Amino acid sequence: MTVRSMACWFIVVALALIPAVAVAADPIVVSIWGGNWKDTVEKIVAKPFTAKTGIPVEFEVGGTLDRLAKARVSKAAPLVDVTFTTTHVGRLYISDGLYQKLDMSKLPNAKELAKEAFRSDSHIGVWAYVYTIAYRPDLIQGDITKWADLWDPKFKGKIGLPDFDPSHIITISALLEGGDEVNWQKGQERLKRLKPNVAAFYSTDARSQDLLKTGEAPVEVMLSINGFHLMDQGVKVKLVNPTDKPGIVGIDTMGIMAGTKKADAAHQLVNFALGKDIQEQLVAAFKAGPTNLGAKVPDDLRGQPGVFTSPQEWKERAYIMNDEVRAKNLAPWKEWFNANIVAR
Amino acid sequence: MALTALLQQSLLEFVPGSLRTGGLTGANFRAVLAPQYLRYIWETIVLSVATTVLTLVAAYPVAYALARARSPRVRSLLLVLTLAPFFTGAIVRTYAWMLVLGNSFVRWPVKLLFEPSGVLIGLVHFSMPTMILILAAAISHIDPRYERAAASLGARPARVFWRVTLPLSMPGVASGCLVVLAWTFSAFPTPELLGGGRVKMVANVVKDLALDSFNWPGSAAFAAVALAVTLAVLAVISRGLARLER
Numbered sequence: 001m002t003v004r005s006m007a008c009w010f011i012v013v014a015l016a017l018i019p020a021v022a023v024a025a026d027p028i029v030v031s032i033w034g035g036n037w038k039d040t041v042e043k044i045v046a047k048p049f050t051a052k053t054g055i056p057v058e059f060e061v062g063g064t065l066d067r068l069a070k071a072r073v074s075k076a077a078p079l080v081d082v083t084f085t086t087t088h089v090g091r092l093y094i095s096d097g098l099y100q101k102l103d104m105s106k107l108p109n110a111k112e113l114a115k116e117a118f119r120s121d122s123h124i125g126v127w128a129y130v131y132t133i134a135y136r137p138d139l140i141q142g143d144i145t146k147w148a149d150l151w152d153p154k155f156k157g158k159i160g161l162p163d164f165d166p167s168h169i170i171t172i173s174a175l176l177e178g179g180d181e182v183n184w185q186k187g188q189e190r191l192k193r194l195k196p197n198v199a200a201f202y203s204t205d206a207r208s209q210d211l212l213k214t215g216e217a218p219v220e221v222m223l224s225i226n227g228f229h230l231m232d233q234g235v236k237v238k239l240v241n242p243t244d245k246p247g248i249v250g251i252d253t254m255g256i257m258a259g260t261k262k263a264d265a266a267h268q269l270v271n272f273a274l275g276k277d278i279q280e281q282l283v284a285a286f287k288a289g290p291t292n293l294g295a296k297v298p299d300d301l302r303g304q305p306g307v308f309t310s311p312q313e314w315k316e317r318a319y320i321m322n323d324e325v326r327a328k329n330l331a332p333w334k335e336w337f338n339a340n341i342v343a344r
Numbered sequence: 345m346a347l348t349a350l351l352q353q354s355l356l357e358f359v360p361g362s363l364r365t366g367g368l369t370g371a372n373f374r375a376v377l378a379p380q381y382l383r384y385i386w387e388t389i390v391l392s393v394a395t396t397v398l399t400l401v402a403a404y405p406v407a408y409a410l411a412r413a414r415s416p417r418v419r420s421l422l423l424v425l426t427l428a429p430f431f432t433g434a435i436v437r438t439y440a441w442m443l444v445l446g447n448s449f450v451r452w453p454v455k456l457l458f459e460p461s462g463v464l465i466g467l468v469h470f471s472m473p474t475m476i477l478i479l480a481a482a483i484s485h486i487d488p489r490y491e492r493a494a495a496s497l498g499a500r501p502a503r504v505f506w507r508v509t510l511p512l513s514m515p516g517v518a519s520g521c522l523v524v525l526a527w528t529f530s531a532f533p534t535p536e537l538l539g540g541g542r543v544k545m546v547a548n549v550v551k552d553l554a555l556d557s558f559n560w561p562g563s564a565a566f567a568a569v570a571l572a573v574t575l576a577v578l579a580v581i582s583r584g585l586a587r588l589e590r
Binding site for chain 1: 358360361362363364380383442443446447448457458536537540541542543544552553554555556557558559562
């Protein structure tokens with residue numbers, strides 16, 4: 001074989017490989033929180049999705065607001081195609097024109113979803129959880145069964161609350177006084193009476209778990225998923241299904257970025273994540289509630305806080321705040337909460 | 345350029361429930377000049393000044409020993425102990441303090457964690473190495489013959505220290521105090537973790553407004569006000585320290 005013919009063969013092979021390389025180098029990019037969130041979604045959603053469709057999935061990880069800030073500055077040429085975020089932060093993406101409308105004809109699995117999963121035309125729920133009461137039975141006396149128990153003087157200096165988003169406890173206080181998130185002022189006086197019982201405030205999931213684990217705050221208003229996570233680590237934690245008012249539901253959502261050149265692939269991924277099989281695996285991994293009502297939930301998770309398996313359960317055991325009211329009120333709520341509850 | 349962007353953002357109207365901003369307004373400054381926010385600035389000033397004073401008091405003897413110890417071994421040991429905290433990150437150190445100040449290992453007679461006293465302890469520990477190094481450099485530049493001359497004229501050690509060593513080390517004291525004061529003003533992880541949300545300094549409130557309330561204009565306005573107050577306090581204190589140096 002002459003040098004010339006070898007060169008010809010080399011060029012032919014190289015040209016033949018170009019399309020394959022181009023496809024492999026053109027993945028869909030998913031924006032999500034780091035740590036366990038990304039690892040689980042990568043394992044349960046991304047890898048099987050790639051195996052099924054041949055479309056590689058890459059991740060951009062970060063905090064809720066870091067990712068939102070990045071999305072804003074790259075609005076003209078989005079760096080990601082699909083974003084996982086909380087439902088009310090999804091509202092901020094929408095208000096800034098960062099999401100495109102979902103094409104429901106490309107999401108056949110959405111037909112099996114609970115109606116609560118449809119948060120807007122542009123974002124759709126993928127799993128659910130609640131903010132409820134978690135406590136260390138080995139560090140407090142008696143059981144906690146309802147929200148009103150938090151006001152018991154025996155819990156003086158024992159409760160941990162989230163301060164990055166006080167909307168849950170503000171809404172619960174309002175609900176206990178006959179109001180809701182719209183008439184939240186009705187619960188103000190009640191909430192002020194809770195102040196002596198507060199040991200600390202937390203601003204991250206990790207801190208909330210630390211506070212409960214170390215016993216610095218043996219009673220907490222906590223994300224159910226975090227409570228289950230501590231139980232898995234062997235920490236004695238009880239999660240409450242409050243009997244007076246339901247837990248405050250959080251729904252994590254998926255949205256497709258406006259301006260993405262891979263909208264079809266993005267719809268495929270969203271649809272894939274909403275499929276019954278994938279939802280079952282996500283439920284088992286996160287101990288969260290499925291949004292697909294067809295997904296089977298393990299027996300030990302049925303009836304647990306944040307896990308809803310029927311329209312009736314969604315109705316009776318879940319309180320879902322109005323996303324828009326929540327997004328608009330977050331700043332005034334924070335301000336009031338800081339001035340009246342956090343301030344020493 | 346960053347300062348210009350900050351000021352520009354602070355003058356734009358905050359639209360609740362949206363990341364879009366409205367037209368020009370002075371409302372953000374009116375909002376952050378409310379007593380609730382001014383209290384955070386005041387508490388930051390108090391904590392920063394207290395941290396500076398306590399750090400100075402705690403660091404001076406170590407710095408003196410570091411500069412004056414006759415044994416090279418002792419000097420080396422002190423230097424290693426001083427520099428050791430630099431090899432661990434601020435977060436790691438703060439988490440360690442959380443364990444110490446909490447109820448995990450020790451039953452403290454008074455509550456320290458999630459209280460200003462706990463934050464103060466963390467800030468002082470965080471500032472110590474820098475203060476020690478600055479003071480040690482200043483003290484080592486003082487000619488020991490001045491001290492020996494004072495002693496030979498009958499001055500007792502305490503008098504030698506007050507009349508000779510301390511005045512001559514004032515440039516180091518001033519530099520150390522200004523550095524510690526300036527960075528304590530902008531402390532974030534220590535009050536965030538040791539304060540448990542109950543003790544907030546300026547940087548924590550800036551983060552609260554920007555990242556939790558999505559109120560970026562309000563956050564920018566608060567940061568601008570805090571920056572102005574910081575510069576004013578630093579100017580006053582540096583003038584006072586300059587007078588002491590003379």
